[in-house]
Amino acid sequence: MNLETPSQENVNFMLTEITTKLKMVNVGVFENLELDSVDYNALIDIYQLIKRKSNFSPREMQLFAEELRRIRK
Template sequence: MMNLTEKSAENVEYMVDQIKEKLRMLNFGAIKSTHFNEDMYEELKDIYEHVMKKQSFSPNEMQAIAEELGNLRKA
């Protein structure tokens, strides 16, 4: 289990990969861990925790998660 209390590039990569794996029905090819920086860490962690505790997602929920991730991307 990763220690996600530390802000690091490795943790960002881990969380993004886990979100993409759990939501594999969506095309997350455009979303890469390098698109996020540590300033957005807490927001990304919130999304990660939300995704990990749910068993399934409606299409609307997956769209909302994709939009949230898109909003967090580095400018």
């Protein structure tokens, strides 16, 4: 999958991967998040950071959740 090209499919894929890896409970917040309402580059950055790590401290999980809230335009 080429994540460099912004698409709704890529947004959905990255959000699913992020919420799964962080074991987020309230994933409904990210449902129906449209491509044009997201800072796509920030989402890619968050996705790449999360993909590199295997474990997260509670503080890191909280910080990532806060960053995900900020990606909305």
